[in-house]
Amino acid sequence: MNRLLPPLLLLSCLLLSACATNPVSGRQNFVMMSTDKEVRTGAQMHPQIVQQYGLYNNQALQKYVDRVGQELARVSHRPELNYRFTLLDSPVINAFALPGGYIYITRGLLIYLNSVDQLAAVLGHELGHVTARHSVQQQAAAGAANIGYTIGSILVPGLGSAGVSDLFNVVSTGILRGYGRDHELEADRLGAIYLARAGYEPEAMIDVIRVLKDQDSFAAERAKAEGREHQGYHGLFSTHPDNDDRLHNVVGTAAALAEAGPRKGLDKSFLSRLDGLVFGDSSHQGIRRNNSFYHKSLDIRVQFPDQWTLENSAKQLTARAPEGSAVMIMLSDTRPENLTPLQYITNTMKLKPLAGHQSLDIKNSPGASIQTKIPSRSGIQVGRVSVRYLGETAYIFLGVPKDQNQLSTYDSEFLEAARSLRRLTPAEAKLAAPLQVHLITANSHTRISQLAEGSAITNYPEAQLRLLNQLYPDREPVPGQTLKIIR
Ligand SMILES: [Zn+2]
CATH class of the missing domain: 3.40.1000.10 (Mog1/PsbP, alpha/beta/alpha sandwich)
Incomplete structure (x- = not known):
């Protein structure tokens, strides 16, 4: 998944070439910053992330996300770091990590998940980037690639930090670029191991990649219907198909560590935590x-x-x-x-x-x-x-x-x-009120197309309901299944 690397950080890390040992590979890597520097960098960036996205205003859900993350961190390769898992108030589908143990998931991604294992998979993947120190390596590479790149931040007195924002530099440059296929696979491998060690299902890693891939297919459909060109939406997809043999291998290896048992699948207690979660924009942000x-x-x-x-x-x-x-x-x-x-x-x-x-x-x-x-x-x-x-x-x-x-x-x-x-x-x-998740139980007559007719979602309600319930592109719920609908 993508991570966010603000431009100031890019410049500062060009100056870094401290030696450190990679906690996962055990090898020395000259581009790494020290753990101290990592922690300081993360601590410095964290308030900016919070300012940019906002914290999702639900203490219970924040604590829940952090608790699941901490369970994984405890069994990771760098348990000594002080981790912080944060739910951001953004409709954008994303999760990312900063150096030093700051890990984020947006409510825009959380809403498409259907089990605690899938949440753990997202956090475990990002945790893998931190424990393998990918961000630090990538920073040096991204910094080098971005020398001379024009950064369109506006510096106007009186606007404070709000005015210091990238204009033309958001998605298209190295700043929000993925880590590349090898790093993504390694993050999946490590994430799957942490899932297994913490008692979650390593296969959820594949579920999550499917969730993201479905989003990409939907975005492509939508672009086609609206006569637009589809721009690969998530850096992850181009490097990371869910039928990737290597991915199935690393997840399979981790799954062998886990205790054998039937897959749990949809998780009703997880879904009940999402009751009331805001879908799309939130009213206090507009x-x-x-x-x-x-x-x-x-x-x-x-x-x-x-x-x-x-x-x-x-x-x-x-x-x-x-x-x-x-x-x-x-x-x-x-x-x-x-x-x-x-x-x-x-x-x-x-x-x-x-x-x-x-x-x-x-x-x-x-x-x-x-x-x-x-x-x-x-x-x-x-x-x-x-x-x-x-x-x-x-x-x-x-x-x-x-x-x-x-x-x-x-x-x-x-x-x-x-x-x-x-x-x-x-x-x-009335339009300015946010949409929210409500839960219903499907019976033998429940059809997604029917639910879509009464849905408050204005654009593509049927596809959206399928995406929310992992029934995309054309599956129907089974009787008794808990479904997320939007009101
Ligand atoms: Zn990733």
Whole structure:
């Protein structure tokens, strides 16, 4: 699975060449950092991860994820590290590890799992990357490959760390790249061993890879139906088919360590823990529907251009034009008392208009917008900055084309998005409520297509229900089976 490696870390690890012994292979590896350095690096990055994704606000579920992870860590090759397993509040399907024992799973991945063994498989795989010190090795490689790569972070005073965010550097570079086939296989092998040692089913490793592969098939179907090109969604899939002989070998070897017994399969007590889990966007981070963004507690709605994709994090909303040719980010700040929106741009953000400014005053909401040069880590980027005040909040919109000469192509879209900000209508307030998992028991008449008709899922409800219950692409539940539905 992917891991997240912020750019600062990339640069800093170019300077590292401490010797350390690989705890799994026992060999010396010159690219490794010391355990101390690993732990410090993880501890330094952890707050940034939490800030970017947000913690899922459910103590019982957080504790449960950590407990399962700790059981595996205890029987791992590096039991002495201080591990922390965290459930992130993101609809994105992901799990990753930082150096030093920080391991993450998103609720977006958790919701597709159906047994505690599968959860243990995800955590065990990431744990394998940590115990084999893959992240550290990969960092050096990724760093070398990324020398000279342009990092499009915006550095604007007054926006704090929220403004320091990658614009064009998210998925396509080494930053979120997988580890490569050998490392993935090794993580699976180690994960399977830890599963066996801790009393879980090593075969769950294969189940999880199937879950991810089904997601990829669904994404491909969907892209085809919508006339888009399917971009390999998870680095893991290209390197890691579930019919991989080597994978079955390593899992089989681990399974031989485990006590013989029938496979447990679906796990009702695990599923009951997922009752109420948020599906898709959560209301406190805002809900995306088509290309609109609704935020209930802020009481706002914003419309972004068709075909753009929206990514939501705890701190900001990012909209990307097709092929990443332009990016818009939306942030919020407390409305300053004595500054107009234009003064906010020029005084607080310290940005100067290239030409004049445009008023964005709309009813009781003052606003201003300028074309400007935005300082970023890679130099100056030409773009548009708009600020709108609504209630007690200042909303900041930064729009930047990837090609500096293309501002005129995207300029009206940058402006339109800033103009579209307004209060929710009563009907939209309903849209701004999150969807959640509920559990039902299938009987002999239960069909997924029927459940899909009454589902609150707007896009592809039948496929989604099958994915959630591991019945993709066309299986039906057996009578008595506990099913996740979405309401
Ligand atoms: Zn992995």
